[in-house]
Amino acid sequence: MLIWCLLALAGTSYALPQGAPEKVCDSMLPVHSGILPQGSASPYSITPRRFQGAIMVTLTSLLDTPFEGFMLQGRTPDGRPLGAFENVGEFAHTINCAQAGDTATHNSPNPKNVLEFKWLPPRNYEGPVIFNGTIAQDYSTFWVGVESGQVNVRRSLVDDPAPSLPSSPFSSTPPTFERPNYHEAAMDFDPFYTGCTSTKLCFGSPDGCVRTKSCQAAVAISVAGDKVDFELKATQNAAWVGVGLSDDEKMGDDSVIECAKNGNQLGAYLSWTEGKPNYGATRLKNQLGIRLMNQSIIDDTIYCRVRRDVMTAVNGKVFDLGRNKYHLLIASGSRVSPQGVGYHELSFLASGSKQALADVSEVKAASKSLIRLHGAFMLAAWIGAVSVGTLLARYFRQTWVGSSICGKDVWFAWHRMLMLVTCALTVAGFVLIWVELKGWSAEKNPHAILGTITTVLCILQPIGAFFRPHPGAAKRPLFNWLHWLGGNVAHILAIVTIFFAVRLGKAELPDFVDWILVGYVAFHVAIHLILSVAGCISERTADGRVSSFPMKDLSTGRNAAYMDRNVDAPYGGFRKAMLSIYVIVVGLITIALILITVLAPIKETWKAFWNKNS
Known part of the structure; x- marks a missing residue:
């Protein structure tokens, strides 16, 4: 078995650590909190070549952009998985979709530039095979339906030369692609919660929902150098979800990151909450310091991934997200306007104590x-x-x-x-x-x-x-x-x-x-x-x-x-x-x-x- 991997420098990862679950065998669509796959051409290629009676399949990054996760199958032209991967090594493992070992997926989200696997066709099988894969650059950026060129399987295979990188990668929808029911998948497995209390800080409403993976509104926070990533999601057909950074567990004088509907899309905004007697959130004119990395609206769920500078000045107050501790206020609501969001009638919860954003321990809610x-x-x-x-x-x-x-x-x-x-x-x-x-x-x-x-x-x-x-x-x-x-x-x-x-x-x-x-x-x-x-x-x-x-x-x-x-x-x-x-x-x-x-x-x-x- 020939398998080799060139690893890039390790960094903060959002890919599914355990690899793809068997429930997505047909669609090969990751259940990443409702995030949609990329529609552009994939920067990765899948190249098969015949070698010593087997087929070697190479996953390659064309632009020196490492990938963190993948799922790979050999299929007939009509989309049926066949064959099996053999001795995939320490960087991957197989799962059983149509038969034992017919699908390979990653073991860890460590960055990878090149992987090669040995694939064996079914006994006595002759005919074409196309290798189909999903390749994830990170948690929120992935391509579904990346296909190889067709290779014909014969009883006596003649070795092909070593692969050369194609001028343009294949990127199409697999023949059997079916969009899975998001709610059913999220109930059983939702990667939004992967890494909570181990690699990222998670907090959601109602209290304890992170453990049961059933939050109506939630935030996941990852700190990397001078940037802090906030993943925000809400269900119940929410029009907005927000997280506030507060010196106490009450609303007022807080810096808020909003993920709010803007037509058919979502936008990320900074706002400032007022205290008594005029409760409310005012969207700031200066929106410097945050950047929307990804967003999606799937069924009744909205999702945003927002990157915020570790040092920001809001309403005359400096927020140092790397050193200072804050109460987290998570909220969602159904009303939004061009000027800001409405009341948080769908959900609201405050953390019981101040939290360092780099501290990934479990967050307790304020007593009710x-x-x-x-x-x-x-x-x-x-x-x-x-x-x-x-x-x-x-x-x-x-x-x-x-x-x-x-x-x-x-x-x-x-x-x-x-x-x-x-x-x-x-x-x-x-x-x-x-x-x-x-x-x-x-x-x-x-x-x-x-x-x-x-x-x-x-x-x-x-x-x-x-x-x-x-x-x-x-x-x-x-x-x-x-x-x-x-x-x-x-x-x-x-x-x-x-x-x-x-x-x-x-x-x-x-x-x-x-x-x-x-x-x-x-x-x-x-x-x-x-x-x-x-x-x-x-x-x-x-x-x-x-x-x-x-x-x-x-x-x-x-x-x-x-x-x-x-x-x-x-x-x-x-x-x-x-x-x-x-x-x-x-x-x-x-x-x-x-x-x-x-x-x-x-x-x-x-x-x-x-x-x-x-």
């Missing part, structure tokens, strides 16, 4: 515990506690008559406790989110304003209840109406606010949470209707002497006389059964929503758990 606690407290308050508390106050005043808790009617004791729990959780959740954001939310979402109004109404309810008039007082009906109105408005606003929370980027909640909330609302309304009808029947059964439908109690004094009776209103057992069903179902819904919120993003958490235990 306060956001998770805020969501959990609000769900427990407004889906759980309020729902049961209002039901008790409206339909159970004439139930458990003769029983008491701390000297108070059972319904009232539970109602008061649940409302106090609601108020405490709401205030705590409100404080937590202010501590986390250190100001008003920058998202264009009514969640913040609706949540503030709900919190104010929640605080006013117990204050008003403390000063409520005596049951026999003239102003008691007015208090009843105001208390009922304030409670119901607060509850409705809270549910609407939670619906808007599903659209918050920081919440990272899946879309199916909307359906859980819709199910809760439908169940809540159905139980109220059932108990309202039951109240009317109960009142009619009692010959109309009393009112078990509490809305009548808001303006009359009839309830006071009825409450003195020592018997429950009719159908008390039915009401208790409905209450039990309601508490169980609402409790399960509340627990499910809290778990989804605390473990968000739930899909990535489940995927990480599954990978760990499978």
